[in-house]
Amino acid sequence: MNDALFSQLTTLGSSVILLYGFTLLWRKSLHAYTVAFQWQSVMLTGLFLIIGYFGHDVELYLVAGFLFILKVLILPRYLGKLEQRFPGERESRPYVNVATSLVVAGLLVLLAYAITRPLVLVSDLPTRGGLPLAVGLIFVGLFVIITRKKALTQIVGFLVMENGIALLAVLGTYGIPLIIELGVFLDVLMGFLVMQVFVYHIHDTFESIDVDQLNELRH
Amino acid sequence: MIFFLLLLPPLIASLLALLVRPNREFVGWVSALLSLISFGAAITIAAQTIAGDVPIWGLAINSLGLEGVLRADSLSALVLVCITGVAALTLFLSSGVGRVTHYDAKQLRRYQIFINLFIAAMLLAVSANNVGVMWIAIEATTIFSAFLIPLTLRKTSIEASWKYLLLSSVGIGLAFAGTVLAYFDFVSRSGRVENALNWTTLMATAPSLHPEVVRLAFVFLLIGFGTKAGIAPMHTWKPDAYGESPAPLGALMSSALFAVAIYAIARWKAVTDAVLGSGYSNNLLLALGMLSLIIAAFSVVRARNYKRMLAYSSVEHTGLICLGLALGPLGAFAALLHLVNHTVAKSLMFFLVGNIERAYRSPLIERVHGLLKVLPQTGGLFAVSLLALIGLPPFGLFVSEFALFRAGFALNQPVLMGITLVLMSIVFVSFIVHLNKMLYGTPTEGVIAGKADRLWNVAPLYISIGILVVLGLTLPTPLAILLKQSVEIIAK
Numbered sequence A: 001m002n003d004a005l006f007s008q009l010t011t012l013g014s015s016v017i018l019l020y021g022f023t024l025l026w027r028k029s030l031h032a033y034t035v036a037f038q039w040q041s042v043m044l045t046g047l048f049l050i051i052g053y054f055g056h057d058v059e060l061y062l063v064a065g066f067l068f069i070l071k072v073l074i075l076p077r078y079l080g081k082l083e084q085r086f087p088g089e090r091e092s093r094p095y096v097n098v099a100t101s102l103v104v105a106g107l108l109v110l111l112a113y114a115i116t117r118p119l120v121l122v123s124d125l126p127t128r129g130g131l132p133l134a135v136g137l138i139f140v141g142l143f144v145i146i147t148r149k150k151a152l153t154q155i156v157g158f159l160v161m162e163n164g165i166a167l168l169a170v171l172g173t174y175g176i177p178l179i180i181e182l183g184v185f186l187d188v189l190m191g192f193l194v195m196q197v198f199v200y201h202i203h204d205t206f207e208s209i210d211v212d213q214l215n216e217l218r219h
Numbered sequence B: 001m002i003f004f005l006l007l008l009p010p011l012i013a014s015l016l017a018l019l020v021r022p023n024r025e026f027v028g029w030v031s032a033l034l035s036l037i038s039f040g041a042a043i044t045i046a047a048q049t050i051a052g053d054v055p056i057w058g059l060a061i062n063s064l065g066l067e068g069v070l071r072a073d074s075l076s077a078l079v080l081v082c083i084t085g086v087a088a089l090t091l092f093l094s095s096g097v098g099r100v101t102h103y104d105a106k107q108l109r110r111y112q113i114f115i116n117l118f119i120a121a122m123l124l125a126v127s128a129n130n131v132g133v134m135w136i137a138i139e140a141t142t143i144f145s146a147f148l149i150p151l152t153l154r155k156t157s158i159e160a161s162w163k164y165l166l167l168s169s170v171g172i173g174l175a176f177a178g179t180v181l182a183y184f185d186f187v188s189r190s191g192r193v194e195n196a197l198n199w200t201t202l203m204a205t206a207p208s209l210h211p212e213v214v215r216l217a218f219v220f221l222l223i224g225f226g227t228k229a230g231i232a233p234m235h236t237w238k239p240d241a242y243g244e245s246p247a248p249l250g251a252l253m254s255s256a257l258f259a260v261a262i263y264a265i266a267r268w269k270a271v272t273d274a275v276l277g278s279g280y281s282n283n284l285l286l287a288l289g290m291l292s293l294i295i296a297a298f299s300v301v302r303a304r305n306y307k308r309m310l311a312y313s314s315v316e317h318t319g320l321i322c323l324g325l326a327l328g329p330l331g332a333f334a335a336l337l338h339l340v341n342h343t344v345a346k347s348l349m350f351f352l353v354g355n356i357e358r359a360y361r362s363p364l365i366e367r368v369h370g371l372l373k374v375l376p377q378t379g380g381l382f383a384v385s386l387l388a389l390i391g392l393p394p395f396g397l398f399v400s401e402f403a404l405f406r407a408g409f410a411l412n413q414p415v416l417m418g419i420t421l422v423l424m425s426i427v428f429v430s431f432i433v434h435l436n437k438m439l440y441g442t443p444t445e446g447v448i449a450g451k452a453d454r455l456w457n458v459a460p461l462y463i464s465i466g467i468l469v470v471l472g473l474t475l476p477t478p479l480a481i482l483l484k485q486s487v488e489i490i491a492k
Helices: A002-026 A030-054 A058-085 A098-115 A117-122 A126-147 A151-173 A178-206 B002-019 B025-050 B074-094 B105-127 B131-148 B155-190 B199-208 B211-229 B237-244 B247-276 B279-302 B306-325 B328-360 B376-389 B396-410 B414-439 B455-473 B477-490
Strands: none
Touching (some): A002 A098, A002 A126, A030 A058, A058 A151, A098 A126, A117 B155, A117 B211, A126 A151, B002 B025, B002 B074, B002 B105, B025 B074, B025 B477, B074 B105, B074 B247, B074 B328, B074 B455, B074 B477, B105 B131, B105 B247, B131 B211, B155 B199, B211 B247, B237 B247, B247 B279, B247 B306, B306 B328, B306 B414, B328 B396, B328 B477, B396 B414, B396 B455
């Protein structure tokens, strides 16, 4: 009974997390991206707590705490500052339009189901149902980075991809070793800080944060 | 203990640069001298591994799993010597000798802080026993180097660093997903064990892992670390980043960082092969290696910028090393020897190119004429090392490329080797053509040779040339043992 509940909760949680990833594809304002990422991280924290509770792993509570501080409090704050700095910027004309993006993302999730089949087969964890969704989220994040034009959207895509990897780790293994987890958080934070510095640089030198202007380097 | 001597010097140097503001000249000298300590430590580690020891160090803190967190076997030792060697050369050339005078004090301070952190992260990546720690360190190299590419803010340098930062972060993220998948497989087989992510534990349990999962994990890992190594088609950041970086950073990235990424791939290949047999990873590496060679050959022909030309040559050598890794023990031997040779030759090239760019104030081949007249020292060295880089005797790269072909023919791959030879000849010819344009002709007007070309200022580079010649004429016994031991680790 408990296992059934646990399994349903994690699959549900993973689905919601994936859906927040999809939001990036059809919303256009940078503010919506921040909010989507923030709520996705809230859900992810919740999922860590659920898995910590049912899986009897106290360490996961600690990780959930760090995750909450980093991805719900700190990063969205910085993202908010960036948005305010560039109020007029919208993702109005991505390389791939919204309808096509949604279809492609749907196909990517199907692909994720196909390639994670062996994973689901070898695992006997109650959480295995969410594994394809986690890989799907990684692909969606990647897709956002490739097809969106604003530097800021690409950063959010990167963060969403990171969330996908964290989801994969917690579903598949009930969390990677603590020390690695902390190292990864530190890297994500530093990587994000560098990227946001670059957004300012890009804006100062190119007078916009469209990355399709970055095309001076050839041969 | 030895690991302290290896890892602390760059950290101390970085801290010193952070504390001294504004930047003073002595900071550069101190960090150059400190880099010699690291180099000495790496040599000591190499000597220990040759003697059959495996230095290991860890913290005994409960539940953090840090016992035996640092470990250096022959393969690590080989790469450590490469990294610390290039690092020492870089720091000496960028402090007193032939120094980067066109940067102001603030930029120099930033340079000293991050170049040392960058070196420390590379050393940690190679001496980490835990694949997770290795991953964290490699990701850190991306971040630190991204601070350095735009030392001067220009449109092009910002473009290059943004592309580099994004592509590398995504790539390294995929590598992490691969690491997680491998760990997932480990956990579903043997439960949650402390130190499950240590190389030693992974290798020991590898035969019992699930082939299907490992197959998937290796694809992620190869794409991920392959992005870092610049294997085609994930190489697109390379010409941009190498073209825009300050020369010392270009030298470190093209030689040391590249070696780190290849190291990660070779390690994971060993784990994968223990599960699947070597056929699977070999085929992937052969395909990507060939693709790298093809793309490199055609890009070198069209290159107009000599720094980007070197980046494409780097893609070519990446391809050769991938081929080597895929061609059994003989090939792995050739690949590792080639890695050493490439480290020496490529770093040398970037220092020289730095001098050329400073004198001619342009990275374009068509703007550089009469190199031998304007910069006799640099020009001569440039010609010699370019010939070494394209694999002429009596330099080391000739030997390792020859060994590679021997490995290929031994495995009955004449077609593959034939195509490789054709592609290498294309690179060869177009390099000679480009070199001719640069060396001779009437010197471009308004070019000032400056201090950088004096014999004393390029003298350290003769060490690199010397190493290349030695490696071309003979294979010193310690190196041979180290290579043999490394091959036993990665190719069975």
